Amino acid sequence: MKKIIFILLLLNAFCIVKVNSCNKDCDVNIDSLFKKNLSSMKKMTRGSSKDVLVKERDNVEFLWAISLLSGQNFASYPGNTVVNAKIILAIESWYKKKKKYITCDKIKKAYSFLYPPPFRNIEELNKYFDELDQVEIKE
Structure with missing residues (x-):
């Protein structure tokens, strides 16, 4: 009986280690990524009903990445990316609806x-656009 309990405990420990090792493959905390960027953008737009120019590179990259994931245009021209309360609410709403489908791999x-x-030929360019189409979360 003691051997069976020992084996079960050992298997249980192995499973816990295995599950945790899967999580280590992802160095992106998705909730933190959204909270940090949304909080930063809310501070930028606080007290303004107009578009506010996004100057922080992290926020600009976030807006472009989320645009790719959502299939919605949350980002304007890269040198002139703006945000407003409506955009922030739309991102929050999309995130709440799609949170369970957003994976570390998709974010990365x-x-x-x-x-x-740099693309060396048209095939590489076509492959890039095919992969780009697949990153959108449609579920």
């Missing part, structure tokens, strides 16, 4: 598309 992939490598 969206951010990786912001700075594509």
Whole structure:
């Protein structure tokens, strides 16, 4: 009986370690990413009913990555990205609806598309656009 309990405890410990090792593959805390960027943008727009120019690179990248993931245009021209209360509410609403589908891999992939490598041929360019289409969360 003691051997069975020992084996069960050992298997249980192994499963816990295995599950935690899967989580270590992702160095992005999705909730923190959204909270940090949304909080920063809310501070920018506080007291303004107009568009506010986003100057922080992290916020600009976030807006572009979320635009890719959502299929919605939350970001304008890269050199002139603006945000307002309506955009922030739309991002929050989208995040609440799609939170369970947003994975670390999807976030990393969206951010990786912001700075594509130089393309050597048309096939690489086509592959890039095919992958770009697949990053959108449609569920």
